[in-house]
Amino acid sequence: MFQRKLLTIALAATVMLTGSAIAGGIKSYNFKPLEESANAADWDATAPWKVPKGFKQWVVSDETNLNIYDNGRDDWHDMNTVNETGPMKGRFMYRTHELRSPANQPEGGSVSVVDLQTGETRLLAQDPGYDALDGIRWTPWGTLLFAEEITGGRLLEIYLEDDLMTAKEVVDRPAVGRLAHEGIDLDSDGNVYVVDEHRGRTSGCSGVVPCGGGVYKFVPDAAGDLSAGSLYALKVNGADGVGQGEWVGPIDPMTARESxxxxxxxxxxxxxxxxxIGNTLYVAITEGPRDTKTDESGALVFTSELYEGRVIAINLNSMMVTDFVKPGVNVPKEIGKPGEAGHQTGFDSVDNLAEAPNGDLVMIEDNKPSDIWFASQVSNEFGASRYVSLFASLSDPGAEGTGIYFSPADRNILYVNIQHSANDDGDGTWAISREDRKENYAEDDDRENDGRKRDR
Structure with a gap:
């Protein structure tokens, strides 16, 4: 991870768990948390994000710059990263496009690149066999990792030409695991962490429940070379997937879910x-476990969610696994939708994660409306964040926000994608920053001297 300075966007309101509690807590240093989610009735295609006072938004690149899938098909911009190292650090943004089923998309999945300096946008990689491309990461050795979000999906690596806008070679990395990939990240030792985007507690594997839906660690035989290594799965000795964890394996990467x-x-x-972030691995668990009942035949039936998703934290030193953000614990539960009677803004179906420049966690929902939340790493004795607040919310009806990302080259800007927009050719990448950006930076020691204890 990159050397950080403090972007004083991140600290949040203390969250109470009744009514419209988001507005009732401590104001953050640099934004006042939103009181409620965006209402689609207030949608403005030119400014689809509801943001705090003092922030602005603009399009970085959308389908008017590069329309990969024509005839009314959305481009489904999904995840973002930039070239995080090298002499042109931060100049080029790389994006996956989550189009599904090659039978319906004969061009196949795509990866695009935007020159943030000139605005030039072009295809970087496309293949009829790519299906549901999702996660993407820049590696410390100057390549791109991207993956497929389908059962048995591949993780692939792009080697770039010197212009960083042209793919030299795309290489399959089966040793990292055949999984329904979404998230990808690396630690300072070059180990790769991935997840299996699967309903492991209800869908299972070939009638076996629970099965799949795991968290995995790939340890390469040689740093920077993903062609060979060992894949491990996270085991947790505790209820509901929290407690003392350990990496078990090596497992068979070709059957990673089952093995x-x-x-x-x-x-x-x-x-x-x-x-x-630091020594902690955060994982977005989009759904909660299901309640169960038996039907007339005595068979077990899964019913409603016990809670609507959460973020867990895995301490990579101690391997303790805790609930870091969970509705009803340190953030309100969402009730209904904006505009409906009895609506309560809350946390529902967390999807993508990002690191804020001061080390706090940013989260966006796979939900309508998609809300963006900030969670401080200041935690309680149970490992839960003490400060969680609502930063932005998407009003575009039917659309989903995804791909939240702060570039290490410009820590003032939060990048976020919109997919399946109600606006014609409206899928694209947006940027959100303060209107006055001069006050956004402070030195690291400001955080050290703020009188708060950070529990690690």
Whole structure:
């Protein structure tokens, strides 16, 4: 991870768990948390994000710059990264496009690149065999990792030409695991962390429940070379996937879902993204476990969610696994939708994660409306964040926000994608920043002297 300075966007309101509690807590240093989610009735295609006072938004690149899938098909911009190292650090943004089923998309999946300096946008990689491309990461050795979000999906690596806008070679990396990939991240030792975007606690594997929906660690035989190594699954000795964890394996990467579960790997309900911050691995679990009942035949039936998703934190030193953000614990539950009677803004179906420049966690929902939340790493004795607040919310009706990302080259700007927009050719990448950007930076020691204890 990159050397950080403090972007004083991140600290949030203390969250109470009744009514419209988001507005009732401590104001952050640099934004006042939103009181409620965006209402689609207030949608403005030129400014689809509801943001705090003092912030602005603009299009970085959309289908008017590059229309990959024509005839009314959305481009489904999904995840973002930039070239995080090298002499042109931060100049080029790389994006996956989550189009599904090659039978319906004869061009196949795509990866695009935007020159943030000139605005030039072009295809970087496309193949009829690519299906549901999702996660994407820049590696410390100057390549791109991207992956497919389908059962048995591949993780691939792009080697770039010197212009960083042209693919030299795309290489399959089966040793990292055949999984329904979404999140990808690396630690400082070059280990790769991935998840299996699968409802492991209800769908299972070939009638076996729970199975799949795990968290995995790939340890390469040689740093920077993903052609060979060992794949491990996260096992947790505790209820509901929290407690003392350990990496079990090595497992068979070609059957990672099944072999990981056979080794004792923990099954979660649809893990979608992960983020390494310091010595902690955060994982977005988009759905909660289901309640159960028996039908007339005595068969077990899964019913409603017990809670609507959460973020877990894995301490990579101690391997303790805790609930970091969970509705009803340190953030309100969402009730209904904006505009409906009895609506309460809250946390629902967390999807993508990002690291804020001061090390706090940013989260966006796979939900309508898609809300963006900030969670401070200041935690309580149970490992839950003490400060969670609502930063932005998407009003575009039917659309989903995804791909939240702060570039290490410009820590003032939060990038976020919109997919399946109600606006014609409206899928694209947006940027959100303060209107006055001069006050956004402070030195690291400001955080050290703010009188707060950070629990690690």
């Amino acid at each position: 990981g579960s056979a080794a004792g790997g923990q099954s979660y309900q649809r893990p979608e993204d992960l983020e390494v």
